Amino acid sequence: MTNNKQRIAIIGGGIMGVTLAYRLSQQDFAVTVYERGPSLGGLASYFDYDGIRIDRFYHTILSSDMSMQDLIEESGVADRLHFTETKQGFYDGGKLYPFNTPMDLMRFPPLNIIQRFRLGLQVIYAQFESDWQTIDQIPVEHWLLKVSGRGVYNKVWQPLLRAKFDTVSEDVPATYIWSRLKRMMGTRQGVTSKEMMCYLENGYYTLIEAMAAACEQRGVDFKLNTGVDEIVIENGAATAIQTSDGRTEPYDIFVSTLPSPVLAPLIPGAAQAFRKQLSSQAYLGVLCPLLILKRKLTPYYVLNITDSSIPFTAVVETTNLIDPQHVNNHHLVYLPKYLAPDNEMAQWPDDKVEAEWMRYLKQMFPDFDESWIEDFIVQRARYVEPIRPMGTLDQIPSIKTPVGNLYMGNTVMIYPSLGNGEAVTSFASRMIEQILQDVRG
Ligand SMILES: Cc1cc2nc3c(=O)[nH]c(=O)nc-3n(C[C@H](O)[C@H](O)[C@H](O)COP(=O)(O)OP(=O)(O)OC[C@H]3O[C@@H](n4cnc5c(N)ncnc54)[C@H](O)[C@@H]3O)c2cc1C
Numbered sequence: 038m039t040n041n042k043q044r045i046a047i048i049g050g051g052i053m054g055v056t057l058a059y060r061l062s063q064q065d066f067a068v069t070v071y072e073r074g075p076s077l078g079g080l081a082s083y084f085d086y087d088g089i090r091i092d093r094f095y096h097t098i099l100s101s102d103m104s105m106q107d108l109i110e111e112s113g114v115a116d117r118l119h120f121t122e123t124k125q126g127f128y129d130g131g132k133l134y135p136f137n138t139p140m141d142l143m144r145f146p147p148l149n150i151i152q153r154f155r156l157g158l159q160v161i162y163a164q165f166e167s168d169w170q171t172i173d174q175i176p177v178e179h180w181l182l183k184v185s186g187r188g189v190y191n192k193v194w195q196p197l198l199r200a201k202f203d204t205v206s207e208d209v210p211a212t213y214i215w216s217r218l219k220r221m222m223g224t225r226q227g228v229t230s231k232e233m234m235c236y237l238e239n240g241y242y243t244l245i246e247a248m249a250a251a252c253e254q255r256g257v258d259f260k261l262n263t264g265v266d267e268i269v270i271e272n273g274a275a276t277a278i279q280t281s282d283g284r285t286e287p288y289d290i291f292v293s294t295l296p297s298p299v300l301a302p303l304i305p306g307a308a309q310a311f312r313k314q315l316s317s318q319a320y321l322g323v324l325c326p327l328l329i330l331k332r333k334l335t336p337y338y339v340l341n342i343t344d345s346s347i348p349f350t351a352v353v354e355t356t357n358l359i360d361p362q363h364v365n366n367h368h369l370v371y372l373p374k375y376l377a378p379d380n381e382m383a384q385w386p387d388d389k390v391e392a393e394w395m396r397y398l399k400q401m402f403p404d405f406d407e408s409w410i411e412d413f414i415v416q417r418a419r420y421v422e423p424i425r426p427m428g429t430l431d432q433i434p435s436i437k438t439p440v441g442n443l444y445m446g447n448t449v450m451i452y453p454s455l456g457n458g459e460a461v462t463s464f465a466s467r468m469i470e471q472i473l474q475d476v477r478g
Contacts, residue, residue: 051079270306274441
């Protein structure tokens, strides 16, 4: 059956790899997916806990994420998608403040009345800005100061930037905040500005599993626990894959979904300049403890933290989005910390992370009682968010690489979109267009 079909190897079984397999197997290709880990999902994978699946990292789908919702519908799991109204808050000066509606903004005590108005104006201004190539040449601080002013910048934006980047550097482009403001406003419903988000029961893995099942019916071969050690390149073109279990397997087309610095050492036969372009791409990592509680901690899905002495970036209580009944009535609180590549916290052992995180959590919530805790589970990932300094757009790789037969896609390339399921699955469609165009001549 597969003899006449072009053979495609997809490297990486995260949501991008599985989406590519799902779509390419609908075309006339014989598809094999190589995944180094024991299960599919990558950053969107899960762990088993108390008889249920829990997302390693928090994952929400926005009501405006149509590529994700189309895939969910098509793969037959739409009945497991739930829309909920969510709330956000701010932690400032030892207090929690709601931050959801224009009224919340108008009452936001950490800012004076003029500053509140300027903050609102900044959010509106971002919605009307569409020329991202121009703002990509403006440092984020300059762009924010122009509309928000120094007071709002120091009180709100700078702590948020520091938390997200682990440091505030001069060469972060304005596009970074602009993309976030655009995306978040896409979740607002009607004049009440209520924020609607959705979740899949048992997390993103529910979609990945459904797509993988459809793929297997079409003959896709998922090779789990099989890392790719090398993509063999002969005369400038990829010809075969060498796997961690010692095999060499030939293919016609190769598609990498790996982070750029992870792909670089797998292609020793590629030009030095291309490998250097990939390996020099910096990424933020994440240290993301999950606190499993017997009871609710806050009323918010996200509590942003403006106090820079607190080691974590935010308090993300996903069971204010997810119905706790879908997670055996546990309450799930993620406490992420984004890490610059040289941050030594990445090496901290789990018990040190737990001691430090709990110290600050008790400071934030004086009523917090250790008897509420069911578990504290530390999750980590090294390649999470690409860092794109100003003036480096020409360093973003193309889908069609300089190596013959080798295509690539990762979150570096979805710029100026943010790294999320929506952007990754939409980008997979662009990759498929490129592959089909080349194959069909
Ligand atoms: C803390 C956190 C919160 C997030 N929140 C959200 C959210 O709310 N909403 C949202 O939509 N997105 C969110 N995301 C982002 C989302 O998880 C990612 O954008 C998405 O999962 C990336 O998928 P991917 O397939 O591109 O990459 P990855 O998931 O990184 O997949 C790459 C795969 O390649 C495999 N691999 C690596 N090396 C090899 C090798 N040599 N051979 C074979 N396989 C290999 C890896 O094991 C992995 O499975 C969040 C991420 C994090 C970390």
